[in-house]
Amino acid sequence: MKPGSGGVLTGEHYITGDVACAEGALAAGCRFFGGYPITPATEVSEHMSSRLPMVGGTFIQMEDEIAAMASILGASWAGVKSMTATSGPGFSLMMENIGLGICTETPCVIVNVQRGGPSTGLPTQAAQGDMMQARWGSHGHYEIIALSPSSPQDIFYQTILAFNYSEKYRIPVLIMTDEIIGHMSEKVIIPDACEIKLVSRPKPKGGRKDRFKPFEPGPNGVAPMPSAGEGYNMHITGLTHSENGYPDMSVDAQEEMLSRITGKIHNNLDDIIKTESYCLDDAEIVIISYGISARTSFAAVDQARKYGIKAGFLRLITVWPFPEDIIRRMAERVKGFVTVEINLGQIHLEVQRCIEGKAPAILVGHPGGTIIAPDFVTKALMEAF
Amino acid sequence: MKKNLKKSNKEPGHPLDSLLRKSRIPHIWCPGCGIGTAFASCLTAIKGSDTNLENFVMVSGIGCTGRAAGYAKLDSFHTTHGRAIPFATGMKLANSELNVVVFSGDGDLFAIGGNHFIHAARRNADITVICVNNLNYGMTGGQVAATTPYKAKTTTTTMGNPETPFNLPLLAFASGATFVARWTILHTRDLTESIEQALSKKGFSFIEVLSPCPVNYGRRNKQKNLDVLNIYRENTIIKNGINPTEIETDSEKTITLGNFIDSDRLTYMERYNKICRQD
Numbered sequence: 001m002k003p004g005s006g007g008v009l010t011g012e013h014y015i016t017g018d019v020a021c022a023e024g025a026l027a028a029g030c031r032f033f034g035g036y037p038i039t040p041a042t043e044v045s046e047h048m049s050s051r052l053p054m055v056g057g058t059f060i061q062m063e064d065e066i067a068a069m070a071s072i073l074g075a076s077w078a079g080v081k082s083m084t085a086t087s088g089p090g091f092s093l094m095m096e097n098i099g100l101g102i103c104t105e106t107p108c109v110i111v112n113v114q115r116g117g118p119s120t121g122l123p124t125q126a127a128q129g130d131m132m133q134a135r136w137g138s139h140g141h142y143e144i145i146a147l148s149p150s151s152p153q154d155i156f157y158q159t160i161l162a163f164n165y166s167e168k169y170r171i172p173v174l175i176m177t178d179e180i181i182g183h184m185s186e187k188v189i190i191p192d193a194c195e196i197k198l199v200s201r202p203k204p205k206g207g208r209k210d211r212f213k214p215f216e217p218g219p220n221g222v223a224p225m226p227s228a229g230e231g232y233n234m235h236i237t238g239l240t241h242s243e244n245g246y247p248d249m250s251v252d253a254q255e256e257m258l259s260r261i262t263g264k265i266h267n268n269l270d271d272i273i274k275t276e277s278y279c280l281d282d283a284e285i286v287i288i289s290y291g292i293s294a295r296t297s298f299a300a301v302d303q304a305r306k307y308g309i310k311a312g313f314l315r316l317i318t319v320w321p322f323p324e325d326i327i328r329r330m331a332e333r334v335k336g337f338v339t340v341e342i343n344l345g346q347i348h349l350e351v352q353r354c355i356e357g358k359a360p361a362i363l364v365g366h367p368g369g370t371i372i373a374p375d376f377v378t379k380a381l382m383e384a385f
Numbered sequence: 386m387k388k389n390l391k392k393s394n395k396e397p398g399h400p401l402d403s404l405l406r407k408s409r410i411p412h413i414w415c416p417g418c419g420i421g422t423a424f425a426s427c428l429t430a431i432k433g434s435d436t437n438l439e440n441f442v443m444v445s446g447i448g449c450t451g452r453a454a455g456y457a458k459l460d461s462f463h464t465t466h467g468r469a470i471p472f473a474t475g476m477k478l479a480n481s482e483l484n485v486v487v488f489s490g491d492g493d494l495f496a497i498g499g500n501h502f503i504h505a506a507r508r509n510a511d512i513t514v515i516c517v518n519n520l521n522y523g524m525t526g527g528q529v530a531a532t533t534p535y536k537a538k539t540t541t542t543t544m545g546n547p548e549t550p551f552n553l554p555l556l557a558f559a560s561g562a563t564f565v566a567r568w569t570i571l572h573t574r575d576l577t578e579s580i581e582q583a584l585s586k587k588g589f590s591f592i593e594v595l596s597p598c599p600v601n602y603g604r605r606n607k608q609k610n611l612d613v614l615n616i617y618r619e620n621t622i623i624k625n626g627i628n629p630t631e632i633e634t635d636s637e638k639t640i641t642l643g644n645f646i647d648s649d650r651l652t653y654m655e656r657y658n659k660i661c662r663q664d
Contacts, residue, residue: 031479032475032478032479034471034475053657053661053662058478058479058654058657059661060474060475060478060653062471062474062504063471063500063501063504064500066468066471067468067470067471067474067500067501067504068471070464070465070468070471070472070475070501071471071472071474071475071478072475073464073472073475074444074462074471074472074473074474074475074476074477074479075475075476075478075479076479077462077476078475078476078477078479078480078483079479079480080479080480082475082479096465097465097468099465100464100465100468227480228442228460228462228476228480228483229439229440229442229460229480229482229483230439230460231439232460233406233458233459233460233461234460234461235406235454235455235461235462235463236461236462236463237454237455237462237463238463238464238465239463246406246408246409246455247455247463
């Protein structure tokens with residue numbers, strides 16, 4: 001593969017999801033990758049290791065996932081878009097430093113190519129069992145952005161989207177993919193660089209550097225972010241801090257910081273939440289799914305419609321923050337919901353919460369190791385409704 | 386002129402004021418603690434360095450020494466427990482113009498962060514690591530550390546420490562550090578000069594600074610404040626250039642100090658540029 005303009009590999013390719021993810025990162029301007037090998041995410045690291053030096057970036061394989069996550073935070077504060085990729089056990093190890101990234105409002109992207117768990121689980125087989133960990137895995141209360149692609153082409157674009165969100169909102173963004181997408185090869189079309197819209201973190205605009213406050217929110221609730229070496233003498237800490245960045249152990253400072261890091265997400269839901277609708281206009285039964293299970297769900301809708309059931313599908317592109325309002329509104333008019341996911345009910349809990357008992361909801365889940373066949377969904381749907 | 390004189394009399398300055406976040410003073414360190422002295426040596430070395438101050442970054446982990454970053458008027462990062470080194474590594478690799486100093490404690494750098502230390506030294510990350518070694522976990526009230534002497538008493542070894550401590554300079558040397566030194570907070574001039582050397586040196590530099598912790602370590606081990614300083618004065622011997630395998634760390638015997646290693650090896654980035662960017 002030869003590098004295109006600015007790292008964008010324009011053209012038609014037949015590549016795996018892991019490679020498409022790496023290419024999406026390069027197209028988004030990622031120039032630092034701190035990795036650690038783990039099945040089924042290793043290929044993201046491998047591809048970045050060969051491609052980054054071609055575009056002036058830097059790859060390093062760190063000593064563990066904790067270090068990999070720490071290294072991308074450091075690189076981000078040095079002003080470089082950064083990423084890491086891992087799977088279940090590595091994702092667990094990254095949790096503390098993901099929290100540091102959230103608390104210090106550090107843009108970066110973390111890819112979790114999910115495999116079966118808990119523990120070492122099923123290293124080579126898919127699952128979607130880390131969805132709640134993505135939401136709540138680091139300690140303390142916070143908001144997170146997590147995306148869930150359902151094909152190699154999709155992961156290419158969602159990786160760019162992930163970088164754009166991370167830069168715009170100064171937050172670690174999670175790409176919650178899985179082994180099947182990571183390892184499946186499909187056609188991926190990479191557009192010209194000029195067709196890719198990129199977002200960069202807000203930077204301070206003039207003013208006295210010694211009076212600059214690194215956490216004073218701008219118009220959309222996000223503070224401008226200088227890089228180390230620009231003369232701001234900023235202090236960045238994982239302790240609760242006030243807008244000037246200094247530790248402040250007061251109840252007020254805790255409340256102010258939490259409102260800032262949650263508010264910047266709460267107040268921009270329309271921008272962040274992306275979904276795809278399929279046959280929803282007249283749907284009486286709504287399937288809700290994401291990632292690889294979205295492909296099951298498209299097929300299940302087609303099957304159900306052949307049997308005369310008015311099924312539709314809501315695909316979650318953004319899983320966190322959860323599209324509560326969309327599902328609440330649907331609950332007013334449809335006869336039932338089906339959540340399809342490769343776990344024993346995680347996003348399903350969210351669906352149930354939003355429906356508030358206004359319609360029945362069933363789960364078509366599986367503990368991991370295989371994709372859910374469309375027939376299972378269609379059968380369950382016909383039995384339940 | 387008179388007016389200026391009057392003003393300066395009213396507000397006596399400190400030589401390091403320009404590098405201190407004065408609004409953050411008073412600091413959290415206890416009376417008799419040595420961290421402030423080590424910190425002052427570090428800032429003095431930074432002030433005297435040829436590097437533009439804007440390019441200095443201080444990265445700390447968690448613990449008493451970890452709070453140092455919060456007092457340094459530089460771009461400063463107070464990270465998670467044990468992870469200052471990988472954070473610093475990512476920062477340096479992303480912007481080679483930065484002069485990155487990790488300033489943290491023995492518990493942070495050598496127990497929870499020990500793996501990062503040996504790997505950063507092995508790959509010769511171009512950073513300077515200063516470890517204030519006070520032989521215990523001070524912030525949490527004085528628990529046993531990877532540096533606590535055999536038989537020493539701490540809150541988690543009330544009968545005495547059954548473990549053997551690390552020999553930090555030997556560990557750094559064996560891992561591949563290209564500059565290795567060991568001083569105490571009593572040897573401030575040697576320490577400052579040593580830090581100056583480390584800051585201007587390419588590659589992974591490591592300086593251990595022995596420091597008293599009278600409140601948590603000293604009082605459980607029959608050491609009064611001055612006792613430790615007396616040990617530093619009377620029980621130490623300076624042996625620059627000595628092979629770290631010959632360093633004595635047992636405070637009951639003679640503690641070896643000095644600039645032990647000053648060697649040259651390509652850094653990670655130099656090798657990366659040479660090998661990975663060859664086309």
